[in-house]
Amino acid sequence: MGGVGKNPALVWVVNLSAILLVVLWTIPTFGILVSSFRDRDAISTSGWWTALSASEQSLVARAAAPDDAEQRGGQWVIEGNVFGDAEGSLNAWGVRAQEPTAFTPGETTELRSGGVMQVEADGAYSITYAEEPEGRRGDRIFYTSAVPPSFSTENYDRVMTSEGVAQSFLNSLTVSIPATVIPILIAAYAAYALAWMQFPGRPLLIAAVVGLLVVPLQMSLIPLLEIYNGVGQIFGVPAKTYAGIWLAHTGFGLPLAIYLLRNYMVGLPREVIESAKVDGASDFEIFMKIILPLSFPALASFAIFQFLWTWNDLLVAKVFLTSSDNQMVLTGRLVELLGSRGGDWEILTTSAFITIIIPLIVFFSMQRYLVRGLLAGSVKGG
DSSP, X not given: OHHHHHOHHHHHHHHHHHHHHHHHHHHHHHHHHHHHTSOHHHHHHSOXXXXXXXXXXEEEEEOOOGGGOEEETTEEEEEEETTTTSOXXXXXXXXXXXXXXXBOTTOEEEOTTSOXXXXXXXXXXXXXXXXOOOOSSOOEEEEEEEEOOOOOSHHHXXXXXXXXXXXXXXXXXXXXXXXXXXXXXXHHHHHHHHHHOOOTTHHHHHHHHHHHTTSOHHHHHHHHHHHHHHHHHHHTOOSSOHHHHHHHHHHHHHHHHHHHHHHHHTTSOHHHHHHHHHTTOOHHHHIXXXXXXXXXXXXXXXXXXXXXXXXXXXXXXXXXXXXXXXXXXXXXXXXXXXXXXXXXXXXXHHHHXXXXXXXXXXXXXXXXXXXXXXXXXXXXXX
């Protein structure tokens, strides 16, 4: 770091790289946020970067029914406006879904029902028949019109009330909070013991913790599930429960947590701990009154990593939880919506932003602890 600070070229490279990463991370997130407040037609016809300008959309209206035709000078006429009581202007129109822009405003075309249709730029249409028309439904009029930008929370209301996202949001919190707290509690005690307590086999335990860091999660998932099911049958615990995924996340998170916290605690001032022992403090009192307050940045750093990992996890949740509404987490719900609502981008973008909103809040509210925790080891090492 000292060499970087003394070299202006490296400083520029570091700063530009940081700016590039921020831009690459921010742009898609902001795009998802903007799209989540737009309706389906606006998303399908224009990009989110044009959200503040009017977008040209293909719309459809239905003319009045033939029963509403009025006789004028020997002809039967139907009149109305595609915009209804509102005001607007159209750029093109058509009578077939395959050709929504076949005609310009003011042009006429003959309908299959025998009438002649004309649509003006202000949306006013007229259909003229030589004889009294029959039927109960009016003809469809396809048109393109510039629609002003509009934003609403309708997408959020929809996904939270009818798509199961609200229940999955609670399920993710039910998984993530205990799966973050439990390994921190265990790892803090274990890290203190490995750092400051003398007992036989301590080097072997430290080596075992380091060795567990390289165990692939994918290889251990199924054996761990079988062990959990076997133990669960003995105690009458069902196979797919929240307790299973809490224990799984705890097991997968403990090696890294113990390794990081032990390396941090072993660098704390030895004089402070020895003075406390001379004054008669027990290991538990030293841990609670000295180690924990001094280790808060490291604890916060691991808490952030563990929470983000468990919140964004899909694989472990697929193995240890069912796909029912009462247990499906947000990442699983997003996958399900991607299959069932693949064309409804307003649903997908809104659900995606709900999925990332908690990680964003956690990261921005605790980033100072994250930085302090990451830099604490280097500062003490100097």
